[in-house]
Amino acid sequence: MPFRIVLQQADIARALTRISHEILESNRGPDDLVILGIPTRGVILAERIARLISDISGRPVASGSLDVTMYRDDLSRNPTRAPSPTRVPATGIDGSVVVLVDDVLYSGRTIRAALDALGDIGRPRVVRLATLIDRGHRELPIRPDFVGKNLPSAQGERIYVRLHESDGDEFVSIDGGESPGQNGAQK
Amino acid sequence: MKHLLSTRDLTRDEAIGILDVAEDMADVQSREVRKLPTLRGRTVVNLFFEDSTRTRISFEAAAKRLSADVINFSAKGSSVSKGESLKDTAQTLAAIGADAVVIRHPASGAPQVLAQSNWIEAGIINAGDGTHEHPTQGLLDAFTIRRRLHGTASRGRSLDGVRVTIVGDILHSRVARSNVWLLTSLGAQVHLVAPATLLPVGIANWPVTVGYDFDEAIDAGTDVVMMLRIQAERMMSGGFFPNAREYSKRWGLDDARVDRLHAATMVMHPGPMNRGLEISSRAADSPRSTVLEQVANGVSVRMAVLYLVLSGERGELS
Numbered sequence: 486m487p488f489r490i491v492l493q494q495a496d497i498a499r500a501l502t503r504i505s506h507e508i509l510e511s512n513r514g515p516d517d518l519v520i521l522g523i524p525t526r527g528v529i530l531a532e533r534i535a536r537l538i539s540d541i542s543g544r545p546v547a548s549g550s551l552d553v554t555m556y557r558d559d560l561s562r563n564p565t566r567a568p569s570p571t572r573v574p575a576t577g578i579d580g581s582v583v584v585l586v587d588d589v590l591y592s593g594r595t596i597r598a599a600l601d602a603l604g605d606i607g608r609p610r611v612v613r614l615a616t617l618i619d620r621g622h623r624e625l626p627i628r629p630d631f632v633g634k635n636l637p638s639a640q641g642e643r644i645y646v647r648l649h650e651s652d653g654d655e656f657v658s659i660d661g662g663e664s665p666g667q668n669g670a671q672k
Numbered sequence: 673m674k675h676l677l678s679t680r681d682l683t684r685d686e687a688i689g690i691l692d693v694a695e696d697m698a699d700v701q702s703r704e705v706r707k708l709p710t711l712r713g714r715t716v717v718n719l720f721f722e723d724s725t726r727t728r729i730s731f732e733a734a735a736k737r738l739s740a741d742v743i744n745f746s747a748k749g750s751s752v753s754k755g756e757s758l759k760d761t762a763q764t765l766a767a768i769g770a771d772a773v774v775i776r777h778p779a780s781g782a783p784q785v786l787a788q789s790n791w792i793e794a795g796i797i798n799a800g801d802g803t804h805e806h807p808t809q810g811l812l813d814a815f816t817i818r819r820r821l822h823g824t825a826s827r828g829r830s831l832d833g834v835r836v837t838i839v840g841d842i843l844h845s846r847v848a849r850s851n852v853w854l855l856t857s858l859g860a861q862v863h864l865v866a867p868a869t870l871l872p873v874g875i876a877n878w879p880v881t882v883g884y885d886f887d888e889a890i891d892a893g894t895d896v897v898m899m900l901r902i903q904a905e906r907m908m909s910g911g912f913f914p915n916a917r918e919y920s921k922r923w924g925l926d927d928a929r930v931d932r933l934h935a936a937t938m939v940m941h942p943g944p945m946n947r948g949l950e951i952s953s954r955a956a957d958s959p960r961s962t963v964l965e966q967v968a969n970g971v972s973v974r975m976a977v978l979y980l981v982l983s984g985e986r987g988e989l990s
Contacts, residue, residue, distance in 0.1 A: 552696065555710040555738075555979070565673070565984035567689065568696045570827070605705040 491636060492657035497617065497648075500633030501530065504615050505537035507631050512582055515542040517610070519578055521551040523587045523599055524569035529650045530617055531586040547574040551585065556598035571606070578607040584631075588646040589672035590616040593627035618657060620644050620672065644672045673980040675787045675796040679807045679854035684830065687857055691815050692827050693976035694969070700737070701972060711740035714982050717770040719761070720799070721747040721777045726943055726967065727799050727808075731774045734974035740982070743768070758782065762791040770794045772982050780804035780846075795981035803844050809942055810850030812973040814858055816962050817896055819969070820938050832859035837889045839923060840900030840950050843870045843912075847942045848900060852880055865889050867923065869912045886923050890932050897933065898940040899925050899951045920949050930955040938962050 492500070512518055515538055522531025528550040535548035554560075554568040585599050596614060603612060615631035620638045638644065638659060645658045679687070700706055716735040718728050728744065735742045745765075752761060758777075765773060772795040775783045780802030787796040800806040817834060818826045836855055842848045842864055855862050862880040864871070875882060883889055890897075902919065913919045920926065925939065930952070933939075939951075939961045947953050956963060 555696075555700075555708040560710065560983040563984065565980055568693060570696060571699060601709065605707075606703060 488658055488660035490656050490658045492618075492634060494649075494655040497633070497655060497657065500617060501533050502537055504631045504633060505534050505541060508534070508584055508613070508615065509538055509542060511613070511630070515539070515544045515546050517581045518546050518584065519574060519581045519609070520546060520548040520584050520586060521573065521578075521603075522548070523585065523595060524550055524552055525651060526588040526646055526648055527586045528569075529648050530588060530615075531584075534584070534586060534615065549573045551599055551602055553595055553598035553602050556601040558594060558598070571602070573606060578603070578609050580608070580610050582611045582613065583609040584613045584615050586615045588616070588648075589618045589620055589644050590614075590627075590629055590632075591620055591622055591644075591672050593623045593625035596627045597625050617646065618644055618672075646672070673795075673977075675783075676807050676977050676981060677783050677787055677796065677798045678805045679810045679850045679857070680805070682807075682854065682857060684857045684859070687811070687814070687854060688828065688830060690811060690973070690976055690980065691818060693979060694811070694815050694973045695827050697737075697975040697979070698969065698972040700975075701968070707737050707739060709739050710979060711735070711738040711982055714740045714771040715743065715769055716740045716772045716774060716978065716982075717743045717745055717765050717768075717794075718799075719745045719765070719773050719775045721752065721775075721782075722800070723748075724776055724800070726970075727776065727806075730967070730970040731797075731799060731808075731974050731978075733971050734978055737971070738975055738978055740771075740978065743770070758786065759789070759791050762786055762789065766792040766794065772797060772978060774799045776800045778802055797977060797981060800846055802846065803849075804846055805850045805853075806846040806942075807850050807854075808970070808974055808977055809847045810854040811977070812966055812970040813847075813851055813898065813940060813942070814854055815969050815973050816940065816966050817855075817860075817938070819965070820962060821895075830859045831855060834860040834896065835863065835894045836860050836896040836898060837863045837865060837894040838898045838900065839865045839886055839889075839925070841870045841902050841912075842866045842875070842900070843872050844903040845900045851898065852878055856880070863889055863892075863894070865923065867913050867919070886925075886929065887932075890929060893934060894937060896938050896940060897925060898942075899945075899955075901942065901944065902946055902950055916949055924950050924952070925955045926952045927954045930958060930960075933960070940966060942966070 520531045520535040522528030531548050535546045538546045549572040552569045552571045554566050613630040616629045617633040618636050619632045620636050649655045774797045776799040782801050783798040856879045864882045865886050
């Protein structure tokens with residue numbers, strides 16, 4: 486299948502706005518919310534969602550990043566990964582409602598690693614999962630609470646997410662295996 | 673990274689990369705749960721042919737904080753004292769299933785021999801070989817300098833323009849060598865001060881400046897003073913300097929010299945310290961001293977090195 490854009494910049498913005506409203510609704514307001522992104526594009530999305538929730542509710546919402554590199558179960562199967570910093574609010578995450586944010590949900594192994602990492606830095610009251618794209622093919626019993634777009638895909642296909650902050654342009658694409666010739670995250 | 677044998681092999685970017693991973697490991701040290709599951713199921717052997725407490729427990733703590741299994745092997749009281757060769761020892765470790773070997777050896781080049789042999793597939797980390805190198809000490813010193821200078825904004829930074837004066841027994845010091853290669857790769861200007869008898873042959877080819885007068889070096893200004901231990905155990909023949917009193921007077925960091933240092937100048941020592949010989953107690957215990965920070969940072973740096981050597985498909989990176 487040829488390279489195809491499935492979300493344009495406006496679609497991504499709309500999806501994030503909808504996710505922000507859904508988070509606020511399910512949490513009955515912004516109290517105790519901490520939005521934690523999984524590097525690298527998850528962090529950008531988490532910051533945007535935290536900003537949107539703050540704008541909608543009129544109250545500040547904490548955001549941060551959660552590095553999962555050291556908790557992955559495939560470290561010996563892939564080239565060495567450089568970890569990224571973990572940033573959580575100074576007050577910690579104990580008792581808070583943590584929303585994990587990632588760009589693409591695929592096997593679920595990254596989220597499993599994230600749950601382990603989270604357990605080592607504190608004890609949130611609730612953990613939820615938001616993802617821009619859910620492409621299926623889960624290998625673990627993990628399910629997102631908030632989804633930007635469900636994108637059923639074959640395992641051989643590749644999903645690329647590109648965001649302004651990291652890539653200079655913004656879209657989500659799917660292709661049958663050929664790279665679009667750009668450096669977007671491939672999942 | 674397949675092995676860590678020398679800081680001379682490291683490019684500037686590789687060195688900064690290791691220091692950045694060490695920053696992440698340092699973050700873990702400040703958490704309530706100071707343990708990561710990263711190396712679960714991996715076996716690290718500390719193979720020590722020379723006495724060392726500081727380095728061995730530092731590597732042991734680092735490996736355990738990454739959830740690796742640790743086997744400590746001391747040559748004293750082992751089959752090595754019965755005449756077993758390095759090859760036989762290495763093959764025994766391979767049969768046990770060691771994934772990484774942290775080796776300290778009195779012979780310069782022993783870790784290199786192990787890494788280039790086909791006796792064992794494990795990643796080899798040099799924990800000090802003869803008078804050659806002690807790369808993790810160099811890395812932890814660079815890490816300590818970078819943290820003192822830049823604090824939490826250290827990630828990605830080099831040491832461009834930092835003036836480092838290394839004082840003392842350069843001849844026998846593997847710490848000095850590892851620091852010279854690493855600090856200069858990171859952009860620091862290194863100045864060595866020592867009695868002429870304690871400078872190695874061929875030092876003119878090193879990327880450093882050399883002097884004999886400590887006071888002159890202090891007056892010229894420096895950001896870091898790194899004192900080296902007088903390694904009496906390697907001075908069998910004697911005659912390197914007339915006596916300890918004279919050495920201390922000319923090349924020791926005594927109270928008077930500490931008072932003349934610029935307020936921001938940091939004082940480093942790889943330990944163990946000979947208090948009263950190369951460094952006074954007041955200098956060692958002053959706020960400008962980084963000695964205990966160096967020990968704490970040593971664990972973070974060694975966690976980073978173990979992670980980089982043991983993660984990833986073995987052999988896919990040089």
